[in-house]
Amino acid sequence: MRRGLVGALTSMLTVSALLAAWSSYVGSFLARLEAKLEHNPGLAAVLPVLMAATGAAASSVGSSIATHVHLGTVSARRVAYDTAVQGSALILVTLAYTLAVTLTFSGRSSLVTTVLLSATLTYLLAVLVAVISTFASVRLGLDPDDVVGPVVTTAADSAGILITLLLAPG
Amino acid sequence: MNPTRDLLAALSSLAALVAMESFTGFSLEALKSKWARHPELLAMLPALMDFRGNIALAHSSRMTTAEHLGDSDRAVESTVAALLASLLIPPIIALVTRWSYGGDLGTLVAVALLTVVSVAAVVTPATIGVVRLSLRLGADPDRVAPAVTTALSDVLTVVFLFTLSEVILL
Structure with missing residues (x-):
């Protein structure tokens, strides 16, 4: 369906404005918990x-669900498989990076525990958001390709900040 | 389903993303003294990064579709919409940050607007370039462009936010 510049702008502005307002609100928690970053x-x-x-891994799961919804081949087994593959890659990459940061900044070993626990919890929450937002967009008559990516990355960012800072010692 | 191949693909794209995003993290760590003096900028950062990432996601996705369809009007409309959204949303982010955390509204609006416009000036043409280069190299831009453009947006948002705020707050 052809919607032109106004349609593209309306779609971008609506999703972006709502998510930006939410992220601004979450950002205030980051500033309030700034002491934990210092410590x-x-x-x-x-x-x-x-x-x-985390957002990229969960978005990939969401994108795959949206594709299979379009193809009519979505199944719980497929969602579980994608979640396991992306989750394994996320944990491996996050672990390697966190170890490198810990060595670079002489961080405490608790940084690795905090980050891995936060990555796991945030990822599982973001995948749940991906599943819900995909089927909700279909039910609302929206194309999940337009909705799932921004919603999942925003959910992962918001949850990631809050969970990490709440789990961090200090 | 091929778990080994799928895991390797997921690991490759996430490793590339982490390599680019690590620059964002290291910049943020190095700029600690600046955001400790102006925590309202830290409060605004997640929203600016999310917003720029979402615009980059939508623009790259729409550009990919336009290139696949050979529809140059659609490509131009998506690019103009991405640029217009970059002008309209930053004041909303500044307003919500002022409301939820605090800070001088005029400064927040100026910093948010200049940061997003500066990032857009680099990322918008980069997105077009990445999509076209991926197609030329025989890669699917849907697998390449989102990770590259959102990571580039994140890096530039951190660098521009703290560089421009330094100039504005002097």
Whole structure:
């Protein structure tokens, strides 16, 4: 369906404005918990990578679900398989990066535990959001390809910040 | 389903993303003293990164579709929409940050707007370039462009936010 510039702008603005307002609100928690970043060397270096990698892994699961919804081949087994593959890759990459940061910034070993626990919890939550937002967009008559990516990355970012800072010692 | 191949594909794309995002993390760690003096900028950072990432996601996805369809009008409309959204959303982010955390509204609006416009000036043409280069190299831009453009957006948002705020707050 052809919607032109107005349609493209409306779609981008609606999703972006809602998600940006939500992220601004979550950002205020980051500033309030700023002392934890100060007390945990390396945490500020890990946080953006953790948010981006978790969001990307969960978005990939969401994108795959959306594709299989379009193809009419979606199944619980497929979702579980994609979740396991992306989750395994996420944990391996996050572990390697966090170890490198810990060595670089002389961080404490608790950084690795905090980040791995946060990555797992955030990822599982983001996958749940991916599943719900895919089927909700279909039910609302929206194309999940337009909705799932931004919603899942925003959910992963928000949950990632809050869970990591709440789990971090100090 | 081929678990080994799928895991390797997931690991490759996440490793590339982490390599780029690590620059964001290390910049944030190095700029600790700046955001400790202006925590309202830290409060605004997740929203700016999310917003730019979402615009980059939508733009790259729409550009890919336009290239696949050979529809140059659609490509131009998506690019113009991405640029217009970059002008309209930053004041909303600044307003919500002011409301949820605090800070001077005029400064927040100026920093948010200049940061997003500066990032857009680099990422928008880069997105077009990545999509076209992927096609030329025989790669599916849907698997390449989102990770590259969102990671580039994140890196530039951190660098521009703290560089421009330094100039504005002087």
